[in-house]
Amino acid sequence: xxxxxxxxxxxxxxxxxxxxxxxxxxxxxxxxxxxxxxxxxxxxxxxxxxxxxxxxxxxxxxxxxxxxxxxxxxxxxxxxxxxxxxxxxxxxxxxxxxxxxxxxxxxxxxxxxxxxxxxxxxxxxxxxxxxxxxxxxxxxxxxxxxxxxxxxxxxxxxxxxxxxxxxxxxxxxxxxxxxxxxxxxxxxxxx
Numbered sequence: 001x002x003x004x005x006x007x008x009x010x011x012x013x014x015x016x017x018x019x020x021x022x023x024x025x026x027x028x029x030x031x032x033x034x035x036x037x038x039x040x041x042x043x044x045x046x047x048x049x050x051x052x053x054x055x056x057x058x059x060x061x062x063x064x065x066x067x068x069x070x071x072x073x074x075x076x077x078x079x080x081x082x083x084x085x086x087x088x089x090x091x092x093x094x095x096x097x098x099x100x101x102x103x104x105x106x107x108x109x110x111x112x113x114x115x116x117x118x119x120x121x122x123x124x125x126x127x128x129x130x131x132x133x134x135x136x137x138x139x140x141x142x143x144x145x146x147x148x149x150x151x152x153x154x155x156x157x158x159x160x161x162x163x164x165x166x167x168x169x170x171x172x173x174x175x176x177x178x179x180x181x182x183x184x185x186x187x188x189x190x191x
Contacts, residue, residue: 009050010159010161011159011161012052012053013052013158016054016056016059018030020074021111022052022135022137023088026112028182029107031132031133045092045131050158051089052089052090054075064114068112071112083145084147088138089170092135093136094133095133095134097130098131101119101122104130106189106190107186107189136179138173140168141169146161
């Protein structure tokens, strides 16, 4: 179990179904290009560790591999507009910048998205790389429920949490041996 000390916590907005996959140990990566209203117009890793804020906009079944489509229904059923539940925390192990389809294709078996989704992410903002964040993921032992605030809305990657959050206990999703095996799969896929 890990204890967190976070004075000004930040959260990375990510599809709720992707956050579920991270918490279930089904993947250890996320793909980021930056939100439409991102100040820098591209993705910047502003913190090496962060909460995940589940987002429900833009989630589409046809962009998920068939085996994960039902998970989308589960996450939508749990969605509320008044509050947000922070259940996942992550540390970035590696930030891989992908600029070509061939490299992206090598990662296809290591995430929940269809080739169409991955290709669209890569092609959007063509001059900017696609960031594939390799993560050490933690489950927040007692999920933190916060109020949904206007500052958290919109198509952006990062939000600064306005609430005072007590230091939670974190439980690593994959033990270190399993995590290292997954990281090795990614490295081998990219060789």
